[in-house]
Amino acid sequence: MSESAHKEPSQLRQKQMIADHFARLARAKQDGKKVVYTFVPGNLTELFHAFGVLPVYPEINALQSGMRQKSGAYIAEAEKLGHSEDVCTYVKCDIGMLKSGNIGPTGEPLPEPDLLVLSYTGCFTFMKWFELLKEEYDCPVVMLHVPYQGDGRITDSMRRYVVDQLRTELIPALESITGTRYDEARLQEALALSARAEDDLVAVLESAKHRPSPIDAYFGGVYYIGPIFTAFRGTQAAVDYYRDLRAEVEDRIAKGLGPVTPDGVLTEEKYRLVVEGPPNWTSFREFWKMFYDEGAVVVASTYTKVGGVYDNGFRHDPERPLETLADYCHGCYTNLNLPTRVEMLARYVRDYDADGLLINSVKSCNSFSAGQLLILREVEKRTGKAATFIETDLVDPRYFSAANVKNRIESYLQMVDQKRRAA
Numbered sequence: 001m002s003e004s005a006h007k008e009p010s011q012l013r014q015k016q017m018i019a020d021h022f023a024r025l026a027r028a029k030q031d032g033k034k035v036v037y038t039f040v041p042g043n044l045t046e047l048f049h050a051f052g053v054l055p056v057y058p059e060i061n062a063l064q065s066g067m068r069q070k071s072g073a074y075i076a077e078a079e080k081l082g083h084s085e086d087v088c089t090y091v092k093c094d095i096g097m098l099k100s101g102n103i104g105p106t107g108e109p110l111p112e113p114d115l116l117v118l119s120y121t122g123c124f125t126f127m128k129w130f131e132l133l134k135e136e137y138d139c140p141v142v143m144l145h146v147p148y149q150g151d152g153r154i155t156d157s158m159r160r161y162v163v164d165q166l167r168t169e170l171i172p173a174l175e176s177i178t179g180t181r182y183d184e185a186r187l188q189e190a191l192a193l194s195a196r197a198e199d200d201l202v203a204v205l206e207s208a209k210h211r212p213s214p215i216d217a218y219f220g221g222v223y224y225i226g227p228i229f230t231a232f233r234g235t236q237a238a239v240d241y242y243r244d245l246r247a248e249v250e251d252r253i254a255k256g257l258g259p260v261t262p263d264g265v266l267t268e269e270k271y272r273l274v275v276e277g278p279p280n281w282t283s284f285r286e287f288w289k290m291f292y293d294e295g296a297v298v299v300a301s302t303y304t305k306v307g308g309v310y311d312n313g314f315r316h317d318p319e320r321p322l323e324t325l326a327d328y329c330h331g332c333y334t335n336l337n338l339p340t341r342v343e344m345l346a347r348y349v350r351d352y353d354a355d356g357l358l359i360n361s362v363k364s365c366n367s368f369s370a371g372q373l374l375i376l377r378e379v380e381k382r383t384g385k386a387a388t389f390i391e392t393d394l395v396d397p398r399y400f401s402a403a404n405v406k407n408r409i410e411s412y413l414q415m416v417d418q419k420r421r422a423a
């Protein structure tokens, strides 16, 4: 597993973009830049760009540390400090990294925050995580309360509630740390750039409706969402990246090519799957190989919607700058109720002509895992397609049992074969 992996040009480019962002963060204090710590779901990146502020996403640091095999030691450090084995491993990885000198995953130091912005989109752990960070840093905290979509819709009063908080709490806090007045025109420019990148991202994700699919919408998908779910939404760099990525994918469709895997282009698509749940990061490549060795391609996934569900038609709208930010926060996957998630997954199975649903239930993420068995049964019932359940973790290497996971995937694909023969 150590030989170098095949990579798409877009994959190399996004890696460079993320590395450049970490380099900017390392220089932030000397460049006089202010820094905000915040989360991917419900992030308000365009607003930060309007103030020239740099965002740090703790869960991105954790997953990047996981992919670089650094998370195990950080988790051990956090557990030594008393954090239980059951706590979300992103949190423990982040706390362990902080206590080990706050050196980011690329080996460069991370700047301390000037502001903590908790945009609360459905995961209770977010709140506990920021309580821990609040104890570590001497800086103001803003918590944006985003109402849960309990009834599966956003009402005017929900939207107004969030917009009021943006106006009366977050914007004044950003004005105070930067000494800059809120400039709505700057925000609108960023939002217009977001919408352009979002159009191209949706085209890329929906390209998986083709046979063969030119992309893997889970393992490849996590690379595609990297720039837009982090520091680049609302920038020209994101517009350029997604335009070129779309062209790359359209070229593969024209040539009838399958997805690029670490072992080269997949030549035979035998199974088309929908996947629910985050991936395992510590054994990411080994995990992916278990799928592509069997000719299994993920054609749609919910994880690639965690920082924004754009394939339901939502786009950031520069004509309604604060309202659109509120709608975005309400619509994040972690803020959707179970019936909406079931409907979304059943639609994916149908629209992407998938053979079934695979749920990767992550031990430490209650936000995703709660209700997944119910989701599995409902999607099976509604689509008549086979569904299965595997268990791994995000960044804790102790919770990836390769033999068990491989067995489950192989038995599941045999079940898909049986269903096909019986049809």
Ligand code: SF4
Residues within 6 Å of the ligand: 059, 088, 089, 090, 091, 123, 124, 125, 126, 334, 364, 365, 366, 367, 368, 394
């Ligand atoms: S519990 Fe899940 S959604 Fe919440 S912070 Fe941890 S990984 Fe993220």
